[in-house]
Amino acid sequence: MVESFGKRLQERIRALGPLCVGVDPSRETLLGWERPDSVEGLEFFSLRVLEAVIDVAAVIKPQVAFFERFGSEGYRVLERLIADAHDAQVLVLGDAKRADIGSTNEGYAEAWLDERSPLCCDAVTVSPYLGFVALEPFLRLATESGRGVFVLSATSNSDDRVIQSARTDANESVEEMVLHTVADFNTRDDGLGSVGVVLGATRDKPHFNLPSLGGPYLVPGVGMQGATADNVARIFDRCPQGTVLASVSRAILLAGPDRAGLRDAAQRWRDDLSGALL
Amino acid sequence: MVESFGKRLQERIRALGPLCVGVDPSRETLLGWERPDSVEGLEFFSLRVLEAVIDVAAVIKPQVAFFERFGSEGYRVLERLIADAHDAQVLVLGDAKRADIGSTNEGYAEAWLDERSPLCCDAVTVSPYLGFVALEPFLRLATESGRGVFVLSATSNSDDRVIQSARTDANESVEEMVLHTVADFNTRDDGLGSVGVVLGATRDKPHFNLPSLGGPYLVPGVGMQGATADNVARIFDRCPQGTVLASVSRAILLAGPDRAGLRDAAQRWRDDLSGALL
Numbered sequence: 001m002v003e004s005f006g007k008r009l010q011e012r013i014r015a016l017g018p019l020c021v022g023v024d025p026s027r028e029t030l031l032g033w034e035r036p037d038s039v040e041g042l043e044f045f046s047l048r049v050l051e052a053v054i055d056v057a058a059v060i061k062p063q064v065a066f067f068e069r070f071g072s073e074g075y076r077v078l079e080r081l082i083a084d085a086h087d088a089q090v091l092v093l094g095d096a097k098r099a100d101i102g103s104t105n106e107g108y109a110e111a112w113l114d115e116r117s118p119l120c121c122d123a124v125t126v127s128p129y130l131g132f133v134a135l136e137p138f139l140r141l142a143t144e145s146g147r148g149v150f151v152l153s154a155t156s157n158s159d160d161r162v163i164q165s166a167r168t169d170a171n172e173s174v175e176e177m178v179l180h181t182v183a184d185f186n187t188r189d190d191g192l193g194s195v196g197v198v199l200g201a202t203r204d205k206p207h208f209n210l211p212s213l214g215g216p217y218l219v220p221g222v223g224m225q226g227a228t229a230d231n232v233a234r235i236f237d238r239c240p241q242g243t244v245l246a247s248v249s250r251a252i253l254l255a256g257p258d259r260a261g262l263r264d265a266a267q268r269w270r271d272d273l274s275g276a277l278l
Numbered sequence: 279m280v281e282s283f284g285k286r287l288q289e290r291i292r293a294l295g296p297l298c299v300g301v302d303p304s305r306e307t308l309l310g311w312e313r314p315d316s317v318e319g320l321e322f323f324s325l326r327v328l329e330a331v332i333d334v335a336a337v338i339k340p341q342v343a344f345f346e347r348f349g350s351e352g353y354r355v356l357e358r359l360i361a362d363a364h365d366a367q368v369l370v371l372g373d374a375k376r377a378d379i380g381s382t383n384e385g386y387a388e389a390w391l392d393e394r395s396p397l398c399c400d401a402v403t404v405s406p407y408l409g410f411v412a413l414e415p416f417l418r419l420a421t422e423s424g425r426g427v428f429v430l431s432a433t434s435n436s437d438d439r440v441i442q443s444a445r446t447d448a449n450e451s452v453e454e455m456v457l458h459t460v461a462d463f464n465t466r467d468d469g470l471g472s473v474g475v476v477l478g479a480t481r482d483k484p485h486f487n488l489p490s491l492g493g494p495y496l497v498p499g500v501g502m503q504g505a506t507a508d509n510v511a512r513i514f515d516r517c518p519q520g521t522v523l524a525s526v527s528r529a530i531l532l533a534g535p536d537r538a539g540l541r542d543a544a545q546r547w548r549d550d551l552s553g554a555l556l
Contacts, residue, residue: 024382026385027388063382063385065376065385069385069388070395071353071395072354075350079349079350097405098343100343100375102437104343107347108343111346111347117348117349119349127377129406129433131435131442132438132440133438134437155407156379157408157411157412159409160408160410160411160412161409162409163407163409163452166452166455167444167445169440174444174452
């Protein structure tokens with residue numbers, strides 16, 4: 001019986017704290033590091049971030065968009081990053097926000113969650129716009145292989161909430177419907193907690209009883225997007241230990257390319273988050 | 279002044295008809311062609327489909343999921359397919375359904391719509407779950423460069439419509455909100471019709487006045503998913519000529535790997551659709 005992603009994540013958070021470091025090689029960040037906006041710059045950046053946070057971050061979260069902009073060469077770098085992180089026992093969450101109809105999601109699930117794929121991560125983010133039935137290939141493969149899926153509920157941007165705050169036929173908001181549906185899946189299933197949600201720390205606390213999700217929370221929006229460790233703690237108080245994973249990207253990456261600077265910044269955020277979530 | 283995607287698509291549909299051929303190298307399809315489920319099988323399949331439909335299809339639509347499952351090597355094949363299609367003047371629509379927050383969408387827009395990217399297509403599909411404000415990098419780059427964006431409205435799967443049928447604060451369904459927002463963009467903008475929507479032919483006709491979109495419709499669900507050319511015509515009657523692009527995948531691909539068989543199947547669908555949409 002394979003160990004579930006929920007359990008693996010929980011152990012890792014208990015050992016290292018609740019920090020997820022976003023690996024976001026945007027053009028701005030590369031130029032800020034005085035590196036070229038090229039495949040070479042991308043590779044230097046990715047491996048440097050991994051190396052600097054290897055014993056501080058529970059999880060690294062490569063933002064797939066910033067690799068995809070270099071096409072197959074960018075994906076080659078992403079594959080190297082994933083392999084190196086796995087060698088170092090660091091969990092990798094592919095921030096891909098993929099989704100399509102069910103038959104197509106077989107392909108995406110294979111890309112991100114099948115160990116035969118060079119892009120295989122420990123978990124992947126997915127979008128619910130095409131419905132939960134369509135997400136079945138992700139949920140099935142994750143549960144079978146001890147990997148995880150994070151479904152978007154309320155994202156960290158507050159510039160347009162029209163869809164996430166729309167009301168379903170059951171008269172709940174879309175973002176709360178996602179929470180309920182994931183909680184149902186985690187109960188209905190063998191309770192392994194392979195399925196989590198994305199819930200931005202920049203957003204209001206939902207009416208949903210968060211500790212009852214039965215799976216982990218990925219919490220973006222911390223740092224440059226405005227949320228603090230205290231914001232995270234206020235939303236997720238009473239959630240089981242090791243289920244809240246707070247993601248910080250630019251606020252740490254700005255300390256680079258200096259290795260010690262990156263590590264210190266990550267450690268400060270980790271300690272702040274650990275303290276607030278106690 | 280660069281020619282808009284809407285105009286380029288319209289010319290191409292007027293010349294060749296309204297058929298978009300989905301390039302969907304799923305494991306099942308490759309095995310059905312008696313080809314290995316490998317990068318070699320993927321490459322053979324992709325180039326064979328392009329070659330067979332080159333003078334029949336207005337557009338080819340590679341389904342990115344089925345390339346991504348082979349990681350960087352799969353993307354290398356996708357890049358070759360895009361380059362070959364462009365050499366043959368075939369429009370390429372990347373069916374990627376990408377979306378993230380705005381700063382991240384800069385990366386995705388660059389990947390799929392910036393001519394310096396090896397993945398650059400004529401148009402790309404995107405998801406509205408994180409809002410239209412976040413989609414701005416796609417809309418801006420498309421408009422500037424004569425490329426297109428298709429925003430998901432009502433997708434072809436009818437297995438879970440919870441989000442797409444949810445009601446916004448303005449008391450319209452999410453799928454109709456998408457239609458209205460795109461129509462507003464096409465008016466507010468310079469009216470070039472660079473922004474279209476995805477509206478499945480397997481779904482009910484929306485209340486929205488379809489001819490007023492000001493941009494093209496990508497219509498999946500035709501063929502194996504159940505919709506016919508007549509279904510397409512019933513939903514999109516009175517839409518301006520050259521704005522409705524019907525996408526057929528498996529119903530054509532099953533005729534492969536024989537080149538003439540593929541071409542005949544594509545031609546039959548093209549003629550059916552042309553006849554129905556007259």
